Amino acid sequence: MKAAIIGTTGYGGVELIRILHTHPTINIHSVHTTREEVPVWNEYPHLYNIIENKLEKINVAKIAEESDIVFFATPSGVSSKLVEEFSHTNIKMVDLSGDLRLRNTEDYKTWYKKEPVQAELINKFVYGLTEWNRGEIEKAKWISNPGCYPTATLLGLAPAVKEKIIKTDSIIIDAKSGISGAGRSPSRDTMLAEMNENFKIYKVNKHQHIPEIEQQLLDWNSDIKPITFSTHLLPINRGIMSTIYVSLKEEYTTSSIHELYEEAYKNHPFVRVRPLGHFPTIKEVSGSNYCDIGVDVDERTGRLTIISVIDNLMKGAAGQAVQNANIMSGLHETAGLNFLPLYP
Ligand SMILES: NC(=O)C1=CN([C@@H]2O[C@H](COP(=O)(O)OP(=O)(O)OC[C@H]3O[C@@H](n4cnc5c(N)ncnc54)[C@H](OP(=O)(O)O)[C@@H]3O)[C@@H](O)[C@H]2O)C=CC1
Ligand SMILES: CC(=O)N[C@@H](CCC(=O)OP(=O)(O)O)C(=O)O
Incomplete structure (x- = not known):
């Protein structure tokens, strides 16, 4: 091909x-x-x-x-x-x-x-959030690949939102990206002297990925209310960490939520739900197509914390694009994508 x-x-x-x-x-x-x-x-x-x-x-x-x-x-x-x-x-x-x-x-x-x-x-165009839109992707000819932040965030939120276990007005997403997410054109914000040993919030309440995330969440649960979504620049080349906070409708234990996530992703080779009590770091997916997720319930506040990490250029862009191209072409979704993360 x-x-x-x-x-x-x-x-x-x-x-x-x-x-x-x-x-x-x-x-x-x-x-x-x-x-x-x-x-x-x-x-x-x-x-x-x-x-x-x-x-x-x-x-x-x-x-x-x-x-x-x-x-x-x-x-x-x-x-x-x-x-x-x-x-x-x-x-x-x-x-x-x-x-x-x-x-x-x-x-x-x-x-x-x-x-x-x-x-x-x-x-x-079919929205290419692979793990949740496979049926449509199989039939598609034209794919619109998701944004990098929406990929990390939606994979992190999907099981909880689809299962309707969260208060629909409670979603807060604190996301951070490496500077390759901003592309190769030079800009003042991404210069070494600006970014090295620094950490910045940007596009506060105005990020263009807000409507994309809300559109998909509403497809899963039409009661979802507007989200709070903050983006930050990290002084690293690659990677995104999306830390998500949601209030639970009822009392749940970490282990019941963990089971829900494991079940949701058990047949998806590129989403790894970490064992109970373990949380992924960006470096652990860097250079690979994995999205790694960790969950924990704070029983004091009734809030669930979800940590989702990807490589913005892989699962957040080119990796997921090839995963979708594979599925659309009748190939195995992992074809050409079996990279181990580059560590350290
Ligand atoms: N970087 C990331 O992590 C992610 C990026 N994306 C999206 O992927 C796309 C590419 O991002 P990224 O690679 O970072 O961007 P870059 O800025 O690094 O590269 C974009 C490329 O587009 C080409 N280009 C610019 N204008 C035109 C034009 N008029 N016609 C044809 N080609 C043009 C340029 O190539 P040339 O000058 O050689 O023509 C340029 O190298 C963007 O839409 C971005 O939002 C999505 C998810 C993650
Ligand atoms: C770190 C960084 O600057 N990231 C970019 C991601 C751009 C992108 O992927 O844009 P579209 O998906 O909208 O095409 C940003 O936050 O705007």
Whole structure:
């Protein structure tokens, strides 16, 4: 199976290269840029003598004719335009941006402050939160890959929300991300001198992933009320930790909640519910497609604490994109994704 990558020179794109380079079935056929047509290793010297491809300009008809699937690792506002052009061809699409995730186009305008794609096109994209949307993904041709924070947060919340054991107005999410989550373009916020030995909150109550998380939670339980969601930058390259607090409707023990989570994820190879009393760290999933989850009930307050960690570039982006491409193409979901975490 042949794949094209658009947005190759960014962090999501180069992570797709890392995965697909050893994928048993999906091969990198072409890689694309809007800039100079140079060998990929000019942009990424660590790929010297390994990835022979030259970056090519985007020619929609040629890509659609030569490849079976195209990955868009492109910024929001860019993906929407590419998707419109490719929608007239037969190629499978997986988009990593936020452009095709929100069904309500007004929400997109409000939170992304950009013009949305037409709703008709959005509705043809399947939301690729793999573990909870597998049936739709199997039938899909076009996938909208979830955001990095929504992936960690929704996998952490799903069993409790779907089982309706929480007070619906009580969800508070405290999330932190490594700086590769902000992409490869330089910015003042992510400079070494700004971030090293520092820790920052950003986009307070205004993060564009709020409507995406709420949309999915409402699909699971229509009584869910608006969430509080805070995002922070950590002085590390990769990884997200989402620490989630919810009030329980009744008295539950940690072990009963733990059982619920183990049951929910027992058939999902990339979600590891940690044993009772154990909580994951970011490093323990770094470089892998795992989402690791720990749970604990505070019996004094009646609140459940959920800790969910992922690698933002893997399960939060390129890893989940390939997992979805695998399922959509009838392959085993783990194909090409059996990386152990990089530790230490
Ligand atoms: N980084 C992360 O952890 C995550 C990112 N995402 C999403 O994935 C997408 C890619 O993110 P990331 O790799 O971090 O971003 P980067 O900023 O690192 O890379 C984006 C790439 O898009 C390409 N690009 C920019 N403008 C255009 C254009 N007009 N036409 C075609 N290509 C263009 C650029 O390549 P060139 O200049 O060579 O054309 C650039 O290298 C974004 O939508 C992001 O929100 C989602 C989850 C996690
Ligand atoms: C650390 C960091 O800056 N992360 C980015 C994630 C961007 C992203 O993934 O954007 P979309 O999913 O909306 O395309 C952010 O918080 O905006």
